[in-house]
Amino acid sequence: MHPRDELKPIARKDWPALRDLFKKDWPKHEIGYNTIQNYINWVAIDPKIKSLEVLGLNDNWRENGTFIVVDRFHLYMHSLDDSGDSLKRALLLLDWDYSYMIVSAQESKRPVIQEVLRMCDVDVLWEVESSMKYELPVEECLKLELNLPEGLHLKKLGVEHAVIANQVWPWRHEGSEYFMKRLAAWNISIGLFNESDEMLAWSFVWPTGAIGPLEVAKAHLRKGYGTLIAKAIAKEVAKNGMNCYGTIVSGNDASVAMFVKLGFERVEDTYYVRTRAKKLVEYDH
Structure with a gap:
């Protein structure tokens, strides 16, 4: 973590610009695109959603496409930074006293996330070792x-x-x-x-x-x-x-067979993990 790093809210007016960064190499970053579009839709329905932030590292999201959505206890994140450095620095700034569920993170960022959890002495409640993304155009x-x-x-x-x-x-x-x-x-x-x-x-x-x-x-x-x-x-x-896609936990052979029969193909894996709170919090399991 750099001494001057800061986790800063990305203004709602900038969410469309953030979303559009993920058109690059389409559909490689469609989860990032669709996640931001989801929250654009949601704040149009309810502008006063409680406990929702879209965060970036310093003001560099335009350069690295790195964001973390904190929606109550859910964390959604994506990054165009292949090195994982900007995501790591951003995650180190989160308050890990709270319990979070990290949802559909890029498999390539799994080592970064795991390293941050170790550095911050965060206990893991559960971790999905393999969540396979099957997609139909x-x-x-x-x-x-x-x-x-x-x-x-x-x-x-x-x-x-x-x-x-x-x-x-x-x-x-x-x-x-x-x-x-x-x-x-x-x-x-x-x-x-x-x-x-x-x-x-x-x-x-x-x-x-x-x-x-x-x-x-x-x-x-x-x-x-x-x-x-x-x-x-x-x-x-x-x-x-x-595109239609779903994530299937390894071992769920029936779901895999159904999706394959419909023409879905495995395109990548994603990462899910739930952390343990370090104090009494509203959502802890």
Whole structure:
């Protein structure tokens, strides 16, 4: 860390310029692009979002494309600096007394993040060793054929559906219900329902632009509903001009097989880690 380094908020008026830096080598940096676009969208919906900052190192984000989004306890980060130096210096300035979940960081930055956690004596609650990003280009998403069985219909999810989805999400945690509610209300989301309006399957879109959680109700497994909802969310994402991609934890062979069958290809890996708080905090697990 340099003595004069400072972690500074990037003004909202500059977020479009920050976003556009990630058009370079498209779609290599689409997660960075889509993350900033997500928060441009969200502050248009709610200009007073609590506990949200987009931070850069000093005022050099135009040169290195390095940012950290702090959204409550979630951290989203991206950088065009291949050396990782600017991201490392920025991360060293965070207050690691708090518990954070680092979401979909570039796999190439994993060593940098791990080094910072060691330097700051941060304990890790859990770490995803391999999170594989599978992607289908926008033009291929639009070609997907979607035929619903009789009696079933699709519709956008509401906050009431987010509550149900969170209850069965294997990765649920303190604060995740509100997270899911925002995804349902503010982002693309879709559910598969029967004539009784029972939710059979569902999918959201994360702030990173990745689809998920994509799940099927336990009572309705092995009916092909996962494939139906994957096609449906892919087409919705594509209508907004985005490639469709999701991250799959290594070992989830069923999800890999489903995505591969639909034409998705593994393009890169991303990194997730949750840190332990060093004091009493609002979100700690």
